[in-house]
Amino acid sequence: MSKKTLKINKYFVQIFILITLIITIFLGLQCINYSETNINEAYYYVKKGFELLGNDLLDEALSFFDIALKLNPDCYESYYGKGKVFFIKNELDKSMYFYKKSLKINPIYAPAIDGIGSIYHFNKDYKKAIEYFNKAIEIDPNYSGSYDNLGFAYFYLNDYKKSMIYFNKSIRIEPRFADSYFGRGKIFQELGNDEKALKDFNRAIMLDSNFFEAYLARGLIFADSLEFNNALQDLNNAAQINPNYSSLFFERAEVYFWMGEFEKGLKDLEQADLIGSRVRIKDSSYIDFSSDIHILRGLLLNKLNHKEKAKKEVKKGLMLVNNYKEMTNFYRLGYGYLLVKNYKKALKLFNNELDTNKHKFYGRALAYYNLNKKQEAILDLKKAVMILPNCWERNEAEDLLNIIIVQQEKHQHKFCD
Numbered sequence: 001m002s003k004k005t006l007k008i009n010k011y012f013v014q015i016f017i018l019i020t021l022i023i024t025i026f027l028g029l030q031c032i033n034y035s036e037t038n039i040n041e042a043y044y045y046v047k048k049g050f051e052l053l054g055n056d057l058l059d060e061a062l063s064f065f066d067i068a069l070k071l072n073p074d075c076y077e078s079y080y081g082k083g084k085v086f087f088i089k090n091e092l093d094k095s096m097y098f099y100k101k102s103l104k105i106n107p108i109y110a111p112a113i114d115g116i117g118s119i120y121h122f123n124k125d126y127k128k129a130i131e132y133f134n135k136a137i138e139i140d141p142n143y144s145g146s147y148d149n150l151g152f153a154y155f156y157l158n159d160y161k162k163s164m165i166y167f168n169k170s171i172r173i174e175p176r177f178a179d180s181y182f183g184r185g186k187i188f189q190e191l192g193n194d195e196k197a198l199k200d201f202n203r204a205i206m207l208d209s210n211f212f213e214a215y216l217a218r219g220l221i222f223a224d225s226l227e228f229n230n231a232l233q234d235l236n237n238a239a240q241i242n243p244n245y246s247s248l249f250f251e252r253a254e255v256y257f258w259m260g261e262f263e264k265g266l267k268d269l270e271q272a273d274l275i276g277s278r279v280r281i282k283d284s285s286y287i288d289f290s291s292d293i294h295i296l297r298g299l300l301l302n303k304l305n306h307k308e309k310a311k312k313e314v315k316k317g318l319m320l321v322n323n324y325k326e327m328t329n330f331y332r333l334g335y336g337y338l339l340v341k342n343y344k345k346a347l348k349l350f351n352n353e354l355d356t357n358k359h360k361f362y363g364r365a366l367a368y369y370n371l372n373k374k375q376e377a378i379l380d381l382k383k384a385v386m387i388l389p390n391c392w393e394r395n396e397a398e399d400l401l402n403i404i405i406v407q408q409e410k411h412q413h414k415f416c417d
Helices: 003-054 058-071 076-088 092-105 110-122 126-139 144-156 160-173 178-190 194-207 212-224 228-241 246-259 262-275 290-303 307-320 330-339 343-352 360-370 374-387 392-416
Strands: 278-280 286-288
Touching: 003 058, 003 076, 058 076, 076 092, 076 110, 092 110, 110 126, 110 144, 126 144, 144 160, 144 178, 160 178, 178 194, 178 212, 194 212, 212 228, 212 246, 228 246, 246 262, 246 290, 262 290, 290 307, 290 330, 307 330, 330 343, 330 360, 343 360, 360 374, 360 392, 374 392
Parallel strands: none
Antiparallel strands: 278 286
């Protein structure tokens, strides 16, 4: 082969290498552009997914997270979003799986770590939950959600001091976080400071007008304070937001009872029965309040002069109560025993009720009166008349007080004669 031919071949080889290099660079840039396009598009679907999640459109949110993952299989935010959806759906195994998938891609993603903590929290393993919430805070000291979750974990452990610290930290970081105001309000409520509790519940509702639990909690404070119209308004709002929470209808039925709206109370108890008498309480366990439903139904029927039906209902309720000392509302059970004429047991229950319960005094007065302890009855009736608003309970207390006074006057005249 001649030197000229060799030189030409070498020239063509160089041109070929140069063209190949240009094509490779061009294709690489195309891949990078395509990848960036996918990532940006995936982020759009993630964002929309979280918006749908915020509006409780769970299945729609799930489909958007799936689209994001098709565009970018390493989109850890989408795995976290799916985990959150399944957590809300109470499919905790799936939730844990997707939180872990998110962390496999990004081991320092605080929301996914916090999410795993929430699963332990739901299962009442509060110590394990606290461990994960603290890990999330170590990674992101400004992640307010974990401070809020720590607040609730310590609340359920009855450590109100620590709980208060973390709710306050959450509020300092994110002053518009309604959940933390609600949590702090629950502490004040447990500590008997209804004034401060109301302020925090008001703030939570102002920040989130669909905050079911805040309406319910505030409504119960109003009911305990005998502000029945305010209580009814809050419970009505709660029922519009979540019409499938049975104890809400029970609580509203009791408000109707004290307001003298007995028919409406019975309708709400029917609704509570339809939904079911089991409800999740503070520590995420369930209680069955069917005994309370029967007793309250009996009291309502009694006010409508269905005496025999009333007694049957109350007796059903009393049979379901295994240990009345565990009940928080001794007065309701006391009224049940009044109706079946077990006055000694009724008196014991009213004595166990706190003096802050304004329904206690008229009920206890009835027990005293039927046990022929007139002076004790008079003292309680005077208290009832003084503290109760204008309602049937106050009217009956006044009537009974007048009856006893008249009886005593007749007895004195007879003695003098």
